[in-house]
Amino acid sequence: MTKTKPLLGFWGLWNISFGFFGIQVGFALQGANVSRIFQTLGAPVDDLAILWIAGPVTxxxxxxxxxxxxxRTWGRLGRRRPYFLAGAILSTLALVAMPNAGVLWIAAGLLWVLDASINVSMEPFRAFVGDMLDERQRTRGYAFQTIFIGAGAVLASTAPWFLTRVVGLSNVAAPGEIPITVRYAFYLGAAMLLFTVLWTVLTSREYSPDEMAAFDNTPRQTVPHASAAPSVRQGAIWAVTGAVIVAGVALLGLDKPLYILGFGLLAFGSAQIVNRWRLAANADRLLNHILSDLNAMPPTMRRLAVIQFLSWFAMFILFIYATPVVAAYQFGATDPATQAYNDGADWVGLLFGVYNGVAALWAFAIPAIAARIGALRLHAINLVAGGLGFASVALIRDPHLLLLSMVGVGMAWSSILTVPYSILCGSLPSTKLGVYMGLFNIFIVLPQLVVSTVMGSLARHLYPHAQGTAFLIAGAFMAAAAVASLRLERDPVARAAA
Incomplete structure (x- = not known):
């Protein structure tokens, strides 16, 4: 007989999610300030997207x-917690180093280190909530996690603004130097990240493999079979598509960042072909497992992946272009060494704090509203609100009115961090929860990869003097995600998991 997991009280939910507060502090510092750091060190706005390539690739x-x-891990610290701790230590070191880079290529390299380290901690946290909570508490558990994500992001995003307006530190530095407010914000973030992750590591006790097996009657999966792998034909299609993109860049003189997309597709297709051949020979390698699991994703997960791709495409536009667009549109500045530009950059930090604060507050309401109207319907409403918020950034000229735009963005962000994971967790076997959460996040990083390689080219050729157009594109992608969410309502597995 399958056992049910005991319900956790307030402090139990707090302990298993508190580490995400610090992780989000680091992630939000990166999102709100890295474009500012890059531009301060000499990067033109058209190159920001490709410099951000570290996020999707890592x-x-x-x-x-x-x-x-x-x-597959089990030791003294349990199953997921060793990864929390290792990632937190590396992230802390990267956060301290980032604002002291001094040279653009060093800052770009540190972004790779920081993003990889945050990913090491962040990915197991999603599976950790699924491990620790019964299905009756999953939506509440992910909403709790969203509250910490929002709170951490508010602290990080508003820190430079707070240090300037309240503490009285200068937000302007000599050309090529990072303002002291940004450096102090990164130091504060490093300390918070390490402290909160240590809190979760030391106050949580994970269920053993035998206990997890008793909670889940899904058969354990071991060696993948060739039938679970993509066909050679599928792999060839991806590989040929990538080769065509690479050839197009070389022959037609297209933007070089497209090489990354082309070579990425070529490598993915080639890996699928090799995986098929190895599985036919009964090979049992890491690549075999991951690619076969990717191909064997449950139908509900595939539909959720489309929603995630569309919504995260919009979010990554915000992360990359918020600072240059707000500085140019609402503050009339494009030079990172000017007071007006840095005032605009500080305002972006405040805007990021607002949308994350809205996300944290809205997360309190999501479980109750989802129970009344349905999680997927609520998700669609939130995504529409986010789409309107994005589109308005390109149309508004008063920076104070952007605070209203961020309310819609915050509603969407809260839902993006809660609803899909709750539904996904309820539709997956516990023995595959970690790897499927990791594979699900591919559909978060893929849109980042596309934005990083394509949006710079679009900006240069289609709207070189209207960078705000990117936010209209973001609004359209949010609206498409809302439509996909309503269509998923027809899926009985998704409705049951929600």
Missing amino acids: GLLVQPLIGHYSD
């Missing part, structure tokens, strides 16, 4: 690997 590689191994 997420694409790290998260499935960490998910796969965390499913």
Whole structure:
């Protein structure tokens, strides 16, 4: 007989999610300030997207690997907690180093280190909530996690603004130097990240493999079979598509960042072909497991992946372009060394704090509203609100009115961090929760990869003097995600999991 997991009280929910507060502090510092750091060190606005390539590439590689191994780990610290701790230590060091880089290529390299380290900690946290909570508490558990995400992001995003307006530190530095407010914000974030992750590591006790097996009657999966792998034809299609993109860049003189997308598709298709051949020969390797699991995703997960792709495409536009667009549109400045530009950059930090604060508050209401109207219907409403918020950024010229825009963005962000994970967790076997959470996050990093390689080219050729157009594109993607969410309501597994 399958046992049910005991329900956790307030402090139990607090302990298993508190580490995400610090992780989000680091993630939000990165999101709100890295474009500012890059531009201060000499990067033109058209190059920001490609410099941000670290995020999608490290997420694409790290998260499935960490998910796969965390499913199979057990030691003194448990199953997921060793990864929390290792990632937190590396993230702390990267946060301290980032604002002291001094040279653009060093800052770009540190972004790779920081993003990879945050991914090492972040990915197991999603599976950790699924491990620790009964299905009756999953929506509440992910909402609790969203509250900490929002609170951490508010602290991080508003820190430079607070240090300037309240503490009285200068937000302007000599050309090529990072303002002291940004440096102090990163130091504060490093301390908070390490402290909160240590809190979760030391106050939580994970269920043993035998206990997890008693909670789940899903058969354990071991060696994948060739039938679970993509066909050679599928792999060839991806590989040929990538080769065509690479050839197009070389022959037609297209933007070089598209090489990354082309070579990425070529490598993915080639890996699928190799995986098929190895499985036919009964090979049992890490690549075999991950690619076969990717191909064998449950139908509900595939539909959720489309929603995630569309909504995260919009969010990554915000992360990359908020600072240059707000500085140019609402503050009339494009030079990072000017007071007006840095005032605009500080205002972006405040805007990020507002949308994350809204997300944290809205997360309190999501479980109750979802129970009344349905989680997927609520998700669609939130995504529409986010789409309107994004589109308005390109149309508004008063920076104070952008606070209203961020209310819609915050509602969408709260839902993005809660609803899909609650539904996904209820539709997956516990023995594969880590790897499938990691694979699910591919559909977060893939849109980041597309934005990083394509949006710069679009900006240069289609709207070189209207960077705010990117926010209209973001609004359209949010609206498409809302439509996909309503269509998922027809899925009986999704409705049951919600």
